[in-house]
Amino acid sequence: MITTADTTTARPKISFEGIVKDYRGFRAVDRVSVAVQAxxxxxxxxxxxxxxxxxxxxxxxxxxxxxxxxxxxxxxxTRLPPYKRDTGMVFQSYALFPHLTVGGNMLFGLKRRGVAREEAERRVRELAAMLKLDHLLDRLPKQLSGGQQQRVAVGRALVINPAVLLLDEPFSNLDAQLRESTRVELRRIQQELGITALFVTHDQSEAMAIADRVAVMDAGRLAQIDTPERLYARPATRFVANFIGRANLIDAKAAGATGRDGLTVMRGPGELKFALASDTPAEGAVVLRPEAIRIDREPTGAEFNTAEATVKSVSFLGSAAHLALEFAGDVTITAEIRGSEAASYPQGAKVWASWDASALSCVIN
Ligand SMILES: Nc1ncnc2c1ncn2[C@@H]1O[C@H](COP(=O)(O)OP(=O)(O)OP(=O)(O)O)[C@@H](O)[C@H]1O
Ligand SMILES: [Mg+2]
Structure with missing residues (x-):
């Protein structure tokens, strides 16, 4: 497996350097190195x-x-207890103090740090306004909705002005709509206050939507850390290609240069000939995203990045449609086209699929 090194240079706010966690013969975290900038x-x-x-x-x-x-x-x-670390944590379950009001929950960490009452209350009021909790300060957690409790948990972690905010699946108890609006809100506050944050999620669209960079973990290891755009366009491993969005992975071998454009040719099964950026391995799987595929009734005449196929099935999804395309060599590839175009390519239709070299990347098997 390739581990994409984290190469940012400024002094990070928080960094993990070769972190391992073993549980009795089982390695839960395996040499993870990540640096998060301020x-x-x-x-x-x-x-x-x-x-x-x-x-x-x-x-x-x-x-x-x-x-x-x-x-x-x-x-x-590494060896300091939690309260000496300057981190604020938001737990998946919120873990609010049930006997304390919203205000009491938010004041808690400040009191413990010996912040003077007046100053503490001012900070709570300020943050409560930002989190739209100002009208709820006297309520108990059980008198709040899930979304409100979630905001209190964020407020309680933020009020101590931590060096790093740590969030573990903070939106998992919210319904889809609330999840999205809360995510946008959290991102706004995080950017406004310039907070450094680590955000745990198993939801790839949530990660892509909220993060500056995404660290993809695979069985305890860091598979890749990159911007959402680069993760999508240039996945480092098969696992990342499959986990981030939808991908067609087609086994292929390098077969020389195209003779122009500085592109390398990779031969897949049947008639599939890919021309892609030349820094590709000798052997691997070409990653072709469904929406990068164009469909025509006529051949494009190009030598590479195009092939004839038969439409095996059509799934109409509304704004988009997915076509299962069967190519010579028994390869089936999913293409995504506009929903309004689905009627032009019924099951059984002979079509020509093509794509741009820039849409391709290659992962090692
Ligand atoms: N105290 C423990 N003793 C033994 N194994 C543990 C312990 N805590 C966690 N593990 C194991 O370590 C692995 C990683 O657990 P972890 O909770 O970090 O996963 P996760 O990525 O947060 O998963 P999820 O998305 O389900 O929350 C799992 O296989 C888990 O069973
Ligand atoms: Mg977990």
Whole structure:
């Protein structure tokens, strides 16, 4: 597996350096290195059990790493207890104090840090206004909706002005619509206050929508860390290509240069000949996104990046439609076209599929 090195240079706000967590013969987190810059929001993304919560809890100090180092603001915090770390944590379950009001929950961390009452109350009022909680300060958690409780949990973590905000699936209890509006709101506040944040989620669209960069984890390892756009356009591994959006992965072997454009040819099964950026491996899987495929009734006449296919099935989805295209060599590729064009390509139709070289990338098998 390729591990894409995290190459940003300014001193990070928080960094993990070769972090390992072993549980009795089982490695939950395997040599993860990630550096988060000041003001940046990085999403930790991956399927259930890949080590996201374990990584986040190591940052907060609730779990001690077996190996490796965690730095916050240039200070080694690996062996420090949570309250000495300057992190604010939002738990998946919110974990609000049930006997304290909204105001009491938000004041808690400030009191514990010995902030004077007047100053503490001013900060709570300010943040409560930002989070639209100002009218709810005297309520108890059980008198709040899920979304409101979620905002209190964020407020309680933010009010201490932590160096790093850590969020573990903070929106998982919200319905789809509230999830989206809360996500937009959190992102706005995070940017407005310049907060550095690590955001755990298993939802790739949530990660892509909220984060500056996404760290994709695969079975305890960091598979790739990159901007959402680059993760999508240039996945480093098969796992990332499949996990981020939809992908056709077609096994192919390098077969020389095109003779122009500085592109490399990779031969797939049947008549599939890809021309793509020349820094491709000798052998691997070409990643072709469904929406990058154009469909025509006539051949384009090009030598590469086009082939004849038969429409095996059509799924009409409204604004889009998915065509299952069968190519010579027993390869089936999904293409996404506009829903309004679906009627032109019924099942059984002979078509020509084509795509641009710039839409292709290649991962090693
Ligand atoms: N205390 C523990 N003892 C043994 N194994 C553990 C312990 N805590 C976690 N694990 C294992 O470590 C792995 C990573 O767990 P973790 O909670 O970090 O996953 P996750 O990525 O947060 O998953 P999810 O999306 O389901 O929350 C899992 O296989 C889990 O079973
Ligand atoms: Mg988890």
């Amino acid at each position: 003001g940046e929001l990085v999403a930790l993304l991956g399927p259930s059990g890949c080590g996201k919560t374990t990584t986040l809890r190591m940052a907060a100090g609730f779990i001690e790493p077996t190996e490796g180092k965690i730095m916050i603001d240039g200070r080694d915090v």
